[in-house]
Amino acid sequence: MVARENMAKMKAQKPSQDEIAKALGALKRARPSLTPDDFAAPLLDWYASHGRDLPWRKRWPELTPAYDVFLSELMLQQTVVATVIPYFERFKSLWPTISDLAQSSEEALLKEWAGLGYYARARNLRKAAIAIVNDHDGRFPEDEKALLTLPGVGPYTAAALSAFAFDKPAIVLDGNVERVMARFAGLITPLPALKSELRAVYPRLAPRAQHSDFAQAIMDLGSSICIAGTPRCDICPLAPRCVMAHKPEASYLPVKPKKQPKPKRQGVIFVATKQGKAVMMRRDAKGLLGGMMGFPTKGWESSKEAMGATDLGIKDAPFAADWRPLNQEVRHIFTHFELSLRVYHTTYEGEDLPDGLTLHVPDDVGLASVFAKVWQMVAASD
Numbered sequence: 001m002v003a004r005e006n007m008a009k010m011k012a013q014k015p016s017q018d019e020i021a022k023a024l025g026a027l028k029r030a031r032p033s034l035t036p037d038d039f040a041a042p043l044l045d046w047y048a049s050h051g052r053d054l055p056w057r058k059r060w061p062e063l064t065p066a067y068d069v070f071l072s073e074l075m076l077q078q079t080v081v082a083t084v085i086p087y088f089e090r091f092k093s094l095w096p097t098i099s100d101l102a103q104s105s106e107e108a109l110l111k112e113w114a115g116l117g118y119y120a121r122a123r124n125l126r127k128a129a130i131a132i133v134n135d136h137d138g139r140f141p142e143d144e145k146a147l148l149t150l151p152g153v154g155p156y157t158a159a160a161l162s163a164f165a166f167d168k169p170a171i172v173l174d175g176n177v178e179r180v181m182a183r184f185a186g187l188i189t190p191l192p193a194l195k196s197e198l199r200a201v202y203p204r205l206a207p208r209a210q211h212s213d214f215a216q217a218i219m220d221l222g223s224s225i226c227i228a229g230t231p232r233c234d235i236c237p238l239a240p241r242c243v244m245a246h247k248p249e250a251s252y253l254p255v256k257p258k259k260q261p262k263p264k265r266q267g268v269i270f271v272a273t274k275q276g277k278a279v280m281m282r283r284d285a286k287g288l289l290g291g292m293m294g295f296p297t298k299g300w301e302s303s304k305e306a307m308g309a310t311d312l313g314i315k316d317a318p319f320a321a322d323w324r325p326l327n328q329e330v331r332h333i334f335t336h337f338e339l340s341l342r343v344y345h346t347t348y349e350g351e352d353l354p355d356g357l358t359l360h361v362p363d364d365v366g367l368a369s370v371f372a373k374v375w376q377m378v379a380a381s382d
Ligand code: SF4
Pocket: 180, 183, 184, 225, 226, 227, 231, 232, 233, 236, 237, 238, 239, 240, 242, 243, 244, 245, 246, 250
């Protein structure tokens, strides 16, 4: 009870990085018990009755098809499970196999991906499907090294494919796994250096079989019990052997590096409407939101452009018209910068648009989130 009160108090106070380091340094480090019997066994027991049923997930000894692992893992990067489920199901109904996906057009795929963000993932998904069909006879390689040669496959995705689809003892480290293991073993090394420590700890905690369930079980525990912030140690199956169980300092682990503020960029965007449609353009294949449909915009799409973007305004419009600024700006956060967009609107009266511009119903083309926000604001202003 006292421990829980202390945890809540620490959460409310939001200590500085220096205070966290001091609190963790003062902890008497217990000698962690790093055996599968202490970690994997109770974890897998818990998973058997409490693990989530997900549309892409099979339970050991059944294995999830590699295509399903790949699709779901790419979608889950930077996106929560509840958002991914309908996208995964739609992709599987449109492109049931990796060969079907390899034959898709980039345009169709980007349209279906709209709203998930980080569109490079969608392009990589298709490129990887083509590589698997052309270079691997339509079958995913099982080996992590070979998987790493596929577009969009980094160390985490290669390990997840290897473990979930092929039951290999791969080291699958995501944010949930890092948190649960750092707390269980009392590892106070800050990220990212913590990762190499975890690579040594992971095999000591892993089971001798059932590799496909192991990391997925940790992820489920990490998203429901050993959650970010105050963990729910009172209902955790790992509590009897966990170094940080019931300790208020558990909420500090894993220790994160200091966050740098995101740079800010400013831009202008132009929306000309005509009878429910808007003037749009297909963006360059290379670069941010490459290959997607969007409204003409300027000033923010690369760091070089952002640095040189001063005095943006109606002079940057794609054609002369009665452009009027909306009262509010659109704000959007990308992974590496924050964007403020000044929105200009006009009613398009002409017949012939300049090259590269065409009229579309924006909701039908699969808008990226930033353009969807702009379109909503224009629609609300009418
Ligand atoms: S006992 Fe608490 S800190 Fe340890 S793994 Fe479980 S929820 Fe996390």
